[in-house]
Amino acid sequence: NTLYERLGGEAAINLAVDKFYQKVLADERINHFFANLDMKQQIKHQKAFMTYAFGGGNNWNGRSMRQAHQKLVEEKGLTDIHFDAVAEDLVATLVELKIPQELIDEVVQIVGSVSHRNDVLNR
Ligand code: HEM
Incomplete structure (x- = not known):
């Protein structure tokens, strides 16, 4: 079964979304x-x-990661430091939700992949 299912499906997503955004909005770095x-x-x-984090990146029909963050890179200086802060908040969220470490490792591999990072950071 998919990583999405193994992480706990929709209920887990909803919880994670709430917790994650609370962290991001409270994080002075970002x-x-x-x-x-x-x-x-x-x-x-x-x-x-x-959706990306949980390995379901295929059904996104909005702007590409590159397009969505282009202005942030060009006008607001979005860089690795901010990307790392977001990734850190995501991992902290998953730890709080008691997601097993090996699943967290899988999430980090997807979200933190070099190609994904380069898309978000427009490199
Ligand atoms: C926009 C995902 C990293 C800040 C977006 C959108 C998506 C997305 C899907 C909306 C695209 C649309 O509306 O069509 C992601 C993913 C990331 C990531 C998967 C990394 C794994 C970041 C980081 C920051 C950030 C590091 C800032 C610290 C924003 C903001 C917008 C946005 C402010 C709205 C931009 C606008 O409307 O002009 N992101 N993002 N994102 N992202 Fe991210």
């Missing part, structure tokens, strides 16, 4: 990127992020 963002965009970001 919360300025989300200031003045409309709520619809934020919800889109949360869900899409978790």
